Amino acid sequence: MASRMSIISDDPALSEELKKTFQRDDWQIDSYAQPLQARGVLLEQAFEPRVVVVAMRVLSQEALDELKSLHDSMECGEWIYLIADQEQSPSAQVNRLAFDVLDQPADLERLALLAQRAWRSALTRWHLRHYTTTERKRFSFEAYQGTSPAVEEVRSLLKQLSDVPLSTLIITGETGTGKGLVARILHYCGERHKEPLVELNCAALPKELLESQLFGHEAGAFTGARTRHHGLFEQANGGTLFLDEIGDMDLELQAKLLKAIEDKKIRRLGGEREIDVDLQIFAATSVNLEQAAREGKLREDLYHRLSVFSIHLPPLRTRKEDMMDLVPRIVAEFNLKANKKIDVIPNKVWEQLMAYNWPGNIRELRNVIERCVLLSKDEVFPARWLQLPDSETASSRQPSSDEAALLVPLDGSMALEEIDRMVIQKALKLNNFNVTEIARVLGTTRETLRYRIQKYDLKQRA
Numbered sequence: 001m002a003s004r005m006s007i008i009s010d011d012p013a014l015s016e017e018l019k020k021t022f023q024r025d026d027w028q029i030d031s032y033a034q035p036l037q038a039r040g041v042l043l044e045q046a047f048e049p050r051v052v053v054v055a056m057r058v059l060s061q062e063a064l065d066e067l068k069s070l071h072d073s074m075e076c077g078e079w080i081y082l083i084a085d086q087e088q089s090p091s092a093q094v095n096r097l098a099f100d101v102l103d104q105p106a107d108l109e110r111l112a113l114l115a116q117r118a119w120r121s122a123l124t125r126w127h128l129r130h131y132t133t134t135e136r137k138r139f140s141f142e143a144y145q146g147t148s149p150a151v152e153e154v155r156s157l158l159k160q161l162s163d164v165p166l167s168t169l170i171i172t173g174e175t176g177t178g179k180g181l182v183a184r185i186l187h188y189c190g191e192r193h194k195e196p197l198v199e200l201n202c203a204a205l206p207k208e209l210l211e212s213q214l215f216g217h218e219a220g221a222f223t224g225a226r227t228r229h230h231g232l233f234e235q236a237n238g239g240t241l242f243l244d245e246i247g248d249m250d251l252e253l254q255a256k257l258l259k260a261i262e263d264k265k266i267r268r269l270g271g272e273r274e275i276d277v278d279l280q281i282f283a284a285t286s287v288n289l290e291q292a293a294r295e296g297k298l299r300e301d302l303y304h305r306l307s308v309f310s311i312h313l314p315p316l317r318t319r320k321e322d323m324m325d326l327v328p329r330i331v332a333e334f335n336l337k338a339n340k341k342i343d344v345i346p347n348k349v350w351e352q353l354m355a356y357n358w359p360g361n362i363r364e365l366r367n368v369i370e371r372c373v374l375l376s377k378d379e380v381f382p383a384r385w386l387q388l389p390d391s392e393t394a395s396s397r398q399p400s401s402d403e404a405a406l407l408v409p410l411d412g413s414m415a416l417e418e419i420d421r422m423v424i425q426k427a428l429k430l431n432n433f434n435v436t437e438i439a440r441v442l443g444t445t446r447e448t449l450r451y452r453i454q455k456y457d458l459k460q461r462a
């Protein structure tokens with residue numbers, strides 16, 4: 001796709017200079033002396049990603065209104081403003097519209113780099129917009145599969161919630177029960193489906209990085225912040241911000257998050273002005289938030305704010321009848337992906353599948369089935385690759401040897417975090433640092449596990 005640029009400038013010499021500079025970098029340029037002239041072309045190609053450079057000597061309110069109306073109708077463009085009058089700081093209105101604002105005369109090399117970044121951002125938005133149509137089909141209510149009454153109830157709640165203008169929602173459930181899936185369904189089936197869905201796993205990042213990811217930063221806000229960065233709140237503006245593992249967020253950051261939710265405004269790190277944001281926030285967690293709030297790990301006020309609407313996803317072990325629906329679907333999916341042809345699931349396979357407790361829920365079920373399908377040789381589901389523990393429930397599962405057992409004192413001598421560390425340390429030793437396998441054994445995601453390995457500094461010492 002050609003990189004297209006529009007230059008809007010009432011200074012013919014500057015317009016010519018910019019044109020020559022960008023043409024050398026292979027941009028396709030069209031230029032206009034006034035915003036009104038640009039209208040026809042820009043609106044006709046509204047769905048094309050492009051960069052618009054505005055370099056007006058006089059930026060009247062009338063011109064600004066015209067630029068704003070163009071900006072709002074062009075869904076996939078990024079705007080760079082060159083402001084000549086250094087005495088006068090750019091108005092809040094320009095700041096709202098701009099991908100970035102540079103003082104004029106601008107360093108052309110910097111401008112060229114900025115234009116490249118703006119183009120990438122415009123292109124991403126364009127892709128997202130087109131991608132949204134397919135995602136909307138993929139994440140219909142029926143994507144949350146199962147036929148049990150518990151699943152029917154979740155589906156009916158999802159339908160109800162998708163009609164409500166949600167500002168916050170909390171999704172709870174054990175790992176692998178479909179919290180991410182449900183967030184996508186609610187986004188793509190809801191009113192904001194044309195706007196972005198932006199996801200962040202709060203457990204995967206250290207505090208400082210998480211903060212700048214969420215709120216963005218200005219150039220020079222901290223060492224290494226060379227350019228302005230639009231945070232996830234801004235990237236998700238108009239749409240949905242999905243915060244996974246919210247229970248792992250630092251308390252100070254929780255306070256900032258709550259303020260952003262309540263004020264509908266954020267401030268980039270190192271930034272002076274507040275930026276309006278209008279989005280819905282879905283937060284997911286596999287820990288008991290009520291308890292986390294009681295223990296002081298989650299701010300009570302944030303907990304109450306987030307849990308105005310909540311949805312709980314039932315674990316697979318409480319609705320095993322859903323296996324009859326899920327297993328054939330998953331087998332068919334991996335048959336297709338791996339060009340396999342399983343069409344018989346023997347009784348002994350069903351017996352093992354139904355007897356197992358599935359602590360990692362649907363994610364674990366999918367992983368097990370994927371392995372079996374990939375290793376299958378004919379049309380019969382290979383029982384030997386199930387490799388599930390025999391016993392009926394996880395709680396009654398006996399460790400295969402003393403080596404695989406862990407004695408945890410519950411007399412108050414060890415804090416929950418220390419127990420967490422000990423469990424992971426033991427699992428690392430037993431599984432030879434195979435993160436994928438340990439994540440499966442502990443029924444969690446690789447990201448969460450990696451984060452904890454780093455947090456407890458277990459790399460060398462396990």
Ligand SMILES: Nc1ncnc2c1ncn2[C@@H]1O[C@H](COP(=O)(O)OP(=O)(O)OP(=O)(O)O)[C@@H](O)[C@H]1O
Nearest residue numbers: 143144145175176177178179180181286362363445
């Ligand atoms: N009811 C369901 N029907 C179909 N697929 C499901 C269902 N529930 C979960 N899945 C699938 O299981 C996998 C894990 O789901 P997901 O990542 O949404 O779980 P999660 O609860 O967010 O897990 P975690 O807490 O570990 O992040 C995904 O591939 C998802 O599509």
